[in-house]
Amino acid sequence: MKKDLSLNDGTPTEGTTGSGTLGESLRSQGVSRRSFMKFCATTASMMALPPSMIPLIANALENAMRPSVIWLSFQECTGCTESLTRAHSPTVESLIFESISLDYHHTLQAASGEAAEAAREAAMEENFGNYLLVVDGSIPLDNPGYSTIAGISNLDMLTESAKGAAAIIAVGTCATYGGIPHANPNPTGAVSVKDIIKDKRIINVPGCPPIPVVITGVLAHYLTFGSIPELDHIGRPKAFYGQSIHDRCYRRPFYDKGQFAETFDDEGAKKGWCLFKLGCRGPTTYNACATTKWNNGTSFPIESGHPCLGCSEPDFWDGGGFYKALSMPTEDISKTAVYTVAGAAAAGAVIGALNRGKKSNSDKIHIKTTIDDLRK
Amino acid sequence: MSATLEKGINAFKRQIDSSVASFFSSCVHCGLCAEACLFYTETGDPKRTPINKTEPLRRIWKSEYTLFGRVGKMLGLTKKVDDKLLEEWQELVYDSCTLCGRCSMVCPVGNDIALMIRKTREGMAAAGQAPEGLIGATNRSVTIGSPMGVKWPALRAQIRHVEEDSGLKIPVDVEDVEYMLLLSSMEIMNFPEFIEAVAKIFDKAGVTWTISSEAFEATNSGIQIGVSDIAAELVQRIVDVADKLRVKTVISPECGHAYMAIRWDGPNLVGKPFNFKVRHILEVMDELRQQDRLKVATKESQKLTYHDPCQISRRGGVIDEPRRLIDMISDDFVEMPDGGKMNWCCGAGGGVSANERADEIRLKVFERKKAQLDEVKPDAIISACSNCRIHLEDGLEEYNMEIPLLSLTETIAEHLAED
Amino acid sequence: MTEIELLSWARGPGLQIATVIFVAGVVIRIFEIFMLGRKANLAEAKGGEMSGGLKTMITRTIPDRTTFKRSSVTIVSGYIFHIGLFIVCFLSAPHILFLKDIIGFGWPSLPTPVIDAFAVVTIIAMLATLVNRLTNKVMRYLTNFEDLLTWFITFLPLVTGYLAFHRIGMTAPTLLAVHILSVELLLIIFPFTKLMHAFTLFIARWYNGAISGYRGVAS
């Protein structure tokens, strides 16, 4: 495998020899066997694998070249990248210095402009068929001018970059489902990666942003096993998106007991009662927030008193007001009902009058029945 | 103009009011009414389920008075009412229903099914689907003045007999009296003792009363066959006479549907409130009892039970009165199971007894009464409806039971205190 | 259409449509009934029409002794499923919130496991009513397509609600959407079927009680 060693002017420098595999590279970077195994153990536990798998992971990692990763950002807010940097295990630095070769990433890479584009092109060429493509942000289809990088439309850059990708990871709700740009009325015609790329394996890692360790965990899975984890029906790894937040929520017993916070500062809010009434989307949201929690297990939205917004679900932006309980109508039904009653009362009066007319007509045309009328 | 389907359908349309509409809207086909109807319980034939008997009326309601039904009718989707249907239903509406109203008491959604069947008869009759027996009876009522063909001379003869037997004067066509007594042809022909009993009681109580030679017949075939026009005509005869004699109260005799006809349907049939009150003879006696004007000296020694005539108790509201009266003359009174407002019908009311075609079924369903009687095993049965009384006698005979039947009025009269 | 879109449709436009049909249908039906009118009773009263009517509206809830004996299966299964339906509909927290959003006030809910238990009992009772309907001679005779349709459409929200609560078979948003849609189906057919009895039975009972009460009989 050819390596891109070009520094400032594309000429090779020293260091082209030796350390070919990841294991060698790790050791040459001063990573001890011990801390390497620790990383493998962490990876294993992240993916809920038995300890017996650790040597396998180690072996897989040790003998691998750091795979090339190209990270494209389209209509995004960089929250997903920020989230990536918050991952505590595996950390972003352990990933980019030890496990992957992050050859293109706007927010993190040193090179800009032409040099940046050259880095992307070089990585695509050298690792054709083998690189991992990560995408955050949606892609506008209404007009290519709605989002360009280096003068290239997002659509062109995605289709071009996807060609040689071994697999694609769509990170964040924008890349997986269109996200906020896709929200009603979708002013730019934004779509997700899977709306465009049909011939590649796509792992969806939704969330706004996804949980930091979920991003790195999915990458770690792919890197370790070279395969795509088991996905649910909308392409999400089951290991992280297999359970609803509600089912794993530590406040679930309060839901079952019927104890609810009615506002953000009442007794229930203080005692950690269920936030269903405040609009919590936990019951319809599949994500790992309630189990892995956020930012090194510090907390997660529900623990900090705010109902789940449902950000890992498609179209959660248009799923009705965030503070309307899931069972509530999203539109004003009482108004509709009142207008309908008024309208229907008028209609009912007309129909009722018709019936009445029919009935009084039957009285009118009735001819007194006499005894002679009883036989046919 | 003779009866036609068109006329019948028009009659159905006339009968549907808000109550009927609410009833049909509410039916959930739970079938509970079947278990309340002796025509079902004793035959086990589900088509005799009370609500099913209203099918022709329901179809008209649906297709004429509901939005969905109207649309369905336009599209030709609703079930039609035709001669075939009515013919098929005749047996259910007339032969298999005594309008006893027990179903109306159990319907969980509150449907007054008896009322609905009564209304169904209006359409049936107008469409020429009334049974021959009832037509005959009605014909006699209108033309002769009594369903059994009893005319004034016959009654006059009976009155004479009573006067002779009792030594009491039976007032006829007296004006400005308190009470005017009506009689059923059944009483005139089969139970003249009733006239004598009333005469005795009134004599002791010292009330003024009379019988009219022009309008003495209490029964009303128009009600039973379901022709309001005829029923109104029959009621009007009584109203005219009562007004002419300026009586204060008209007394309905021991006859269930007669009481219904004059007391509850009467004013509505003629379209205006009466100038006089209408009371059942039991009510009158109970009133006298309250006023201490009705006293008995002796009591019955046998075990008595009371058969509530449907139209008097459940449908008429005279439930406690007979029990208070029986209390005067008996220390050994026993209620039949379901006695009172939930009592089972004898099986012959509502024109069934006038409908020869129904003879077989009416005796069949008597098994229900038999079961009730088997449970209490009375020495004698008291009732207050001569129609019930005749049918009970028929039934007891059919099932080889020997229990005497007493009229409450007559029994009271027997035990009257001699001052 | 994605799951959340389906759910949003069910909670939004779907519910609007169902509400309009339901409300309009019920109002029109009520107008149809009352505007037919009823003649005043000219006979001298022996009891109260109003008091009799009101009384029967309540007392008719209790079956007569003999009737109960004769039709205990129908009555017991009917009772359980009506009570269960009531509890599941009106005492479960999500449903109370739904109603609160519409009518502006709510009331305390029952614990979820209790609701869940009632749902199971209600489902069983409804199955029993179906079996009864198909085996009981009278009911089988009376049963028409509408009876089966309304049974099914009433049964659906129960089952979909149960599945949604336990997340069986599909994802939660889909299950919830299906549950809401099944309720909307119920709302839509409600005014045009015997389901109307939920409202009209009070009218019917009032008339029944009024007719009897006027004659001095407590019906």
Added chain:
Amino acid sequence: MSERIVVDPITRIEGHLRVEAQMEGNQIVSAYSSGTMVRGIEVILKDRDPRDAWAFAQRICGVCTLVHGLASIRSVENALSYPVPKNADLIRNLMAGAQYIHDHVMHFYHLHALDWVDVVSALNADPKATSELAQSLSSYPKSSPGYFADMKKKLKGFVEAGQLGIFAKAYWGHPAYKLPPEANLMAVSHYLEALSWQRDVARLHTIFGGKNPHPNFVVGGVPCAIDLNSDSAINAKKLSQVQDIINQMKVFVEQVYVPDTLAIASFYKDWGSRGEGLGNFLTYGDFPSNGMDDPSGFMIPAGAILNRDLSTIHDVDMNAADEIQEYISHSWYDYKDGKDAGLHPYDGETDLNYTGPKPPYEHLDVEQSYSWMKSPRWKGHAMEVGPLARVLMLYANGHEQTKELVNMTLNTLDIPVEALFSTLGRTAARTLETKLFADAMQGWFDDLIVNVKAGDTRTFNEVLWEPSTWPKKAQGVGFMEAPRGGLAHWIVIEDKTIKNYQAVVPSTWNAGPRDSNGQPGAYEAALEDNHQLHDVNQPIEILRTIHSFDPCIACAVHLSDEDGEEIIKVKVR
């Protein structure tokens, strides 16, 4: 020789930014800043529940991650005259303050540093000398020769492995890199330290807001309840975690960030005389001690400075129709009143109309529209916002600690006060205000503790929560000082839903294109100030000045319009 050079993508920023520079020889004579991505969030916000708006607005940017949420919440509260409890203001200050510290440090090390620090040069560093250098600058414990030797080994291994990843194709070895290898090694080490440090301190947001990025807010207060006796609310344990984080922040800022800035700056003093740009500075004011309605209690005062004149601070009225206006003469938008109109945000419009070249393209037509950013102006002036504006405003207001810090910096670097108005000054100002905030955090935290001790645990005011309590029409502005500068959201509420929503964000002020009078925006003006490129193919000089603003472009182009009517019509809602 006249050449147009293009830098696209500008990396190590948030969002999609393109710069085109017109060269004369190696001198930039005119520069054009273009935001190349648009999403239309302002359009998306229309007709929604104002209480939901924060979540949408927050997604304008995931780097500033909470500022738009907060600005949005404040706009609704301002429109409804909705008072929030004292604790909520304190928690919001703590969260926003933490955002500054977190964001500025990350910007310095991960986004900006590589403009000044040559990673490859670090391979030549002597760990021992590096250790001596580090220890001469601060008492930060991780400064032993062994530590730096490890770092060097790690870096060496990485480079020798041959896969440079994010460091590939950069301008390593460019003569503009002036740090000695030891300084480079120290900076690279701190690059990694900062990565791990930021992960820890971001947890302050998680404690109060449940997650980071994009922590949660709520109109009327904060979502987290305080109850010392509950295991599911802000309790003593969580408060002590917050204290730990504040300590951690303080240590890193004082012992690493400030010394590093000064040390690196000392090698780049020439950058104290270029990259000034406009000389006009604007702040909205923020960090209330007495609620948002009392500007006298703001830690950062509001005001405008024109032409470097620190002696005159002009008042700023956020609601005045003729003060803050947005222009679209060179932006891909339409206004009903034509391309040259300026609209106050209450009347703002967001009507997308892309008229640029069809991608793929080489150059933009800078005579016409060339950016998805609008051009905001204050009373017609192009203004710079951000750390430099704030530090100048504090300095001009005689804020003691600021004066001390600024003077210390000028003395340490031995540069004149004019050097503040430069690329160097801008980067230094960011570091200095981080120190201010690190200190202020403790004050807010102490106030919070005092309040809770006194029994006041209120965090949410429910009185105006129900939309039924709202007036039929209301409008308001929610402003704040975001890390990158003054940020404000204007909201118009009608019938309980959003009628119009406009955000004018720091990067629109700084990165916006020319206005109808041809006045350049702050980036453009700064690049036109004394920039010579050593090598037009490696325009590192452009990156240095652009990065000194800490670009955040998704914010700036957020925003698409509502020319309202037409777009609204096709809405299905």
